[in-house]
Amino acid sequence: MNKDVIFSVRNLNVKFSLRGRVLHAIRDVSLDLYAGESLAIVGESGSGKTVLTKTFMGLNDANGWVDSGEILYGGRDLAKFTTEKEWLTIRGREIAMILQDPMTSLNPLKTIGAQIGEALKLHQGLRGSEARQRTAEILTDVGIEDAAHRAQQYPHQFSGGMRQRVVIAIAIACQPRIMICDEPTTALDVTIQAQILNLIRNLIAKYNLTTVYITHDLGVVAHVADRIAVMYAGDIVEVGTAEEVFYQPQHPYTWALLSSLPQLGVKGEKLYSIRGTPPNLFHKVRGDAFAPRSDYALNIDYMERPPYFDVSPTHRVRSWLHDPRAPRAVPPPVLSRINPEGGSLYGE
């Protein structure tokens, strides 16, 4: 894997103001993205996965702002962007996005061709017959047959899986360097999910894209990711290669997350679930945000926020368990059921 960092987030803090109260949605996140890799950001709903990636494109709602930190890309700090004009140099052109629900992410009153053409015109300056030709090529690339004819149809004439292919085609038409896939298969039929993931994988290779997947489906992660970042309560608690995070997970939250995989369950036994609820980010979080729900919490976890400990050059974890003074913790035995041959989680 290429080791050039193309996108780098440093100590990012994002806050939202909601009815006079301030929500600290992203808490001091640092993350690097390497050229050509696929990074998966996993975590439960509300952990800040989507907010983090929307911040990369300046797409957060008007009541949200970058409180501090840097987002470095192409020699510029995106966190300092204030005007729409600046963001328009990034959106689509450099970073494109695929949204979760293909049933609603296309304009129902515009033809597929017009919606792809919009991106072609903006980012490649193509119009008229050139644009039509390119649209047909891209539609063929994403596996839509009879492309010239289909381009003149409207979204309602496409099924869910086909619409997601169109959404992907729009992202491709922007010719971005980075593609963010926000739960690209969550809203799809299980039989279609694998098709779409394979399609995205092929396109990544063909168009030389760097991708960020946001998902809470660990099956998807096993299928597509080179590296995994685990998010909890607006923070990245563990990041490492897919093998490291799946087979040598280090953070109690990652343990809990993996233990609750239905695939690891034994018929007749109760499936593991994480007790409690995530912290309320309207309040200041003290110590390790996961401590109250963790079976491995130390006293210090309630007092002070853990720093990152390096497990390997590619594997970092934010947990006091890795402090040399901490007692040795044994991960839940159920995790040994994760098959190191790979792919088993997706049930191929």
Next chain:
Amino acid sequence: MLKYILKRVAAAVLTLIIILSVVFILVRQMPIEGYFDNFDKLDKAVIDARLQQMGLRDPIFTQMKNFFGALLRGDLGTSARYSVGASISDIIVKKAPISIRMGVLSMALSLGLGIPLGGAMARSKSKLWDKFGTVFIVLVNAVPAAVYYIFLQAYGSNALGISMLFEESNPVSWILPVFSMSLGSIAYYAMWLRRYMLDEMNKDYVKLARAKGVKNSTVTMQHVFRNAFVPMIQYIPSTLLFTISGSIYIESLYSIPGMGGLLVDVISRQDNPMVQALVMIYSCIGIIGMLLGDVLMVLIDPRISFARKAEVR
């Protein structure tokens, strides 16, 4: 598409025939005074002879046949009391143009002010324009129209230094009645456009368009406004057509010789042939308005296709 439109037209014609028959039969139940201007002074034999002559003693089916036959020839009959012996079509042709002109002007004004106001409100949600617009909409809806009509007439004519009454030849005297007529629709268009635009703004396709790198102003015009306007388009033809029938209150307030009070007038004067003709015209307007609205929707919204089931692959 064409098949759908033809089907809708056929259904509209059928509806119209049913309405006409019902109205025709109901008017037959009215007292026979309504066919004479000097009923009290006539003796029974004369009345009988006249009714015979008008065909009103014929069996109902013959009468109906004659009535529809005359309609097809464009003959609405003659007025019996309102303007004795005058052809009803002549009366309407004389009065309608002024109502139409007023209506079209007020419609243009309501769209011209209501749409930008609604758009500005949606774009500046909870800021200045939105607050101003909300106050305006609430005022127009809460204060009875009759009250602000009179205020506008009294203070407006003072401010403009013109007579309270309408003069066809003086364009300045058109301002107040047209503006009064528009106020309600301005508020209506602004309110619904704001609401539909806010609905659309929160949809995923708007997020995707922004993520694509489309400018916010372009997203607002080409995605949000366009889609928000679709549900409103349906009502425009009927609103426009109903302006033909005029506004009773404003026409009487400013003494405008339009169609506004005509139906009420002829009903109170028991002019049977005119009641029949006017009810027919109004129902035609209603039906054609709805028909045009539906057809317009089909032309604009690709999702609506009644002609055949859309193919989904």
